[in-house]
Amino acid sequence: MFWTQWRIAQQVHCHTIIWWGVMMMVPQSKNLRKARCGVLTVEIEHVDAETLERLERQGIDCQPKASTIRIIQDKYLQKVHFSRHAIPLPEFMQIDHLESAKRAGELFGYPLMIKSKRLAYDGRGNAVARREEEISSAVNALGGYARGLYVEKWASFSKELAVIVARGRDGSILCYPVVETIHRENICHVVKAPANVPWKVRKLATDVAYKAVSSLEGAGIFAVELFLTRDGQVLLNEVAPRPHNSGHHTIESCFTSQFEQLLRAVVGLPLGDPSLKTPAAIMYNILGEDEGEPGFRLAHQLIERALSISGATVHWYDKPEMRKQRKMGHITIIGASLGIVEARMKSMLNEESFDGQTAVTPRVGIIMGSDSDLPIMKDAARILDMFGVPYELRIVSAHRTPEMMFSYASSAGQRGIQIIIAGAGGAAHLPGMVAALTPLPVIGVPVRASSLDGLDSLLSIVQMPRGVPVATVAINNATNAGLLAVRMLGVGDADLQARMSQYLEDTKHDVLVKAEKLEKDGWEAYLNA
């Protein structure tokens, strides 16, 4: 048994092929023999739930359960189900005719979101009535009341989030990192992992997703789409009982991709680690533009640029035809921070300025209160040059340009900066103030000012209150600040760490040469040389 399971799971590298291979058994369900089918899963929820139920009665092992597919494929039933399980959702109600639609409008206000109960995905099955008069045309666009409609209160969200949740056959549940999904005309266009939202929101989103999946039956992968409202609530939008576009980034960015995880889950292997193996990832859907050759040409040019971008992986689905907004493929870019992968995506999308080289994002920001600190602070830049670490160097004064300091410190991480080196003298507030405004490590260089031999600068920088650390180096020793930044980056970069070991070796060698010379020449000759 284990070997058969394992041979299936083993094929996971050919995920698309196997995924379809396993899933496409559904239409051929009449020919399924229990003996030949270890487990049955679905690649889309819009299958015939009755057939699945019949198969279950015949002893076929469906994961997730037919009951789950039945609930999920009807978006109204889904809402009823989750609302019974106390999962937070936007308000909703069924509409059967114009009167009930109008009543919903009075209750929920406008714009009013009207949705089909069934066969709704990738933006299909949604229509908006901006005022009462538009209800009829919106309903007609969806095919009329007889198709089964319901309305949802307009969710005034600030962001859309999603969580891929895996459940094993033993009921164990693991959640992937919360991602932000950005839609274009209701179609998922960009996914950022992890979502750039406060930790508390990530926890809340994970909790809602966990609870939603706990209420469903069977093993598998579930994609939970969520709204983050302007007042900080997390509401469930909908759930898909399968790998999902919002989880495609996991192929390159997580220890276990959602596709491998699906196979682990349904065949009963232990679930794999769902966490990110790289600090950040961004996924860009290649959506159909113009039909025919011109559309393909555009996609082709995009792919050509992507192939030159470090950390980018291109997935082309090889669909025979291109249609406006059709998902033709996707590109995932992984890297050391969200700032870095966003910069790379921007460069990939910018046809005009693209030069085949990946834009170099500075990893370290060197800032100083005044240009008079530059003769000292340049030593940090020299070290970073020596180790090939990209940096930016700026004058930012805590006392003379407080607003600039504020905006520099609070935006640095988003721009891809990973470490800040700040130098200041006297009442040296820059390093500590910057550290109070960013979660990045801040290295402080006390610059000797006109009095007290730099002790004022040192104490102003090092004696930070509990809660906000500044990594302080010796007075005027910006060389050590640069070296400390390299050591910090070396925590996640074996190459830099090896080079730092080599630097220590080389320094040792330099001292040994001097020691030998001193021993050979004697101290008098040495001093007179």
Place this chain on the structure above:
Amino acid sequence: MFWTQWRIAQQVHCHTIIWWGVMMMVPQSKNLRKARCGVLTVEIEHVDAETLERLERQGIDCQPKASTIRIIQDKYLQKVHFSRHAIPLPEFMQIDHLESAKRAGELFGYPLMIKSKRLAYDGRGNAVARREEEISSAVNALGGYARGLYVEKWASFSKELAVIVARGRDGSILCYPVVETIHRENICHVVKAPANVPWKVRKLATDVAYKAVSSLEGAGIFAVELFLTRDGQVLLNEVAPRPHNSGHHTIESCFTSQFEQLLRAVVGLPLGDPSLKTPAAIMYNILGEDEGEPGFRLAHQLIERALSISGATVHWYDKPEMRKQRKMGHITIIGASLGIVEARMKSMLNEESFDGQTAVTPRVGIIMGSDSDLPIMKDAARILDMFGVPYELRIVSAHRTPEMMFSYASSAGQRGIQIIIAGAGGAAHLPGMVAALTPLPVIGVPVRASSLDGLDSLLSIVQMPRGVPVATVAINNATNAGLLAVRMLGVGDADLQARMSQYLEDTKHDVLVKAEKLEKDGWEAYLNA
């Protein structure tokens, strides 16, 4: 043209299938039509070079070139070729009969490595004569002089290294990180990426590999196997003109796997970034043990343990039969440092003690000169507990246990420690001495001793000479040392960084609550409360 190329390259996720698919065209070469074959490459060098040459003359585009395959498939020719190109190699000479073999023995000394010129791989085709009397039996084991033999001077190496090198159709060359290969009975068993050797050695190995591949013709992937000798030389062992076992780790650990790179190279797409996307990887070959069911059972148990290990990916080749030493599959473990992945591999291999949980490797080492520092240093531990960062806590004194300090600092990185927090008071030498012995970032906590209010401790820790930084925090402020460690780890861990942002938010909230209370109650009531 581009689209066809791209459709091939696109399939790269199903690497084994396509790899074989493309390569297995060679035996069917008679039926190859130029029109139907964009490019021809090989999956093993032991093919008929004459056929390849004929195909080239017929206009088939072979990458790498038939000339390269001809050179590489004959290991003696290979040595002659590389020696002509001034690539450093162990001394070697052809042997045709016992006399020439004896002459070689006199020249090179014993043990003498006798090798077949052709069809030698995975340990086949090598025999050792430990003294002159053993020459004949070694030669017989290899099939006699008529098979084509040569001898190599015994390379007294300290490590075996390997470099995967990619060359594009435009001649551009990119090298993957240098790895260490560990053999068991001449079969590759474990690969560590990156190799745990000094940076200088990595550079030297990369240079030799680059130069070797530059001397060959055609695009593709080349695996360059090297010896690191005890006196620090890097000698070429042999080159394979194809993806190689020493590059299997790249599937999970590098931005571009060697298989995707092969397709990019031979079809003329830009080469992808060959660098590591994760700090470290270890690959373990599942070698055949006993034949039949018992052997499979052992492999099966190993795979079962691997499936519970975070960062481990199992590749099972599904070969129908198991033979002693046959490569049946491999397991790659990736993680935050070589120490961490080595600890996980050890736990995977240890049948007895394996408990299904991945061993937790401490990421931070908290050390202090004396137990009297513990009441202060515990605050760092509290912060790490709060953020869920595993740590170890030890007493290590620079002055009273200098040897222990030396061994602690120099082995910390190899054990998986990523940051060291060191606390000391008075003439506080511990943080600085530790920083001198490791490339890891060291955070220093000045502990207030009996005099000078801690200023002695502070200055002893912060005023380090140029070259060796200590990230110093405020006197007695081990809380900030813990927070600084979390910020440093957050550079490569988006989750920790988000939690640090949340910590800053929460601290702000606490202060605002107090501010509100003060405003509401007035200062007198506030002080008396």
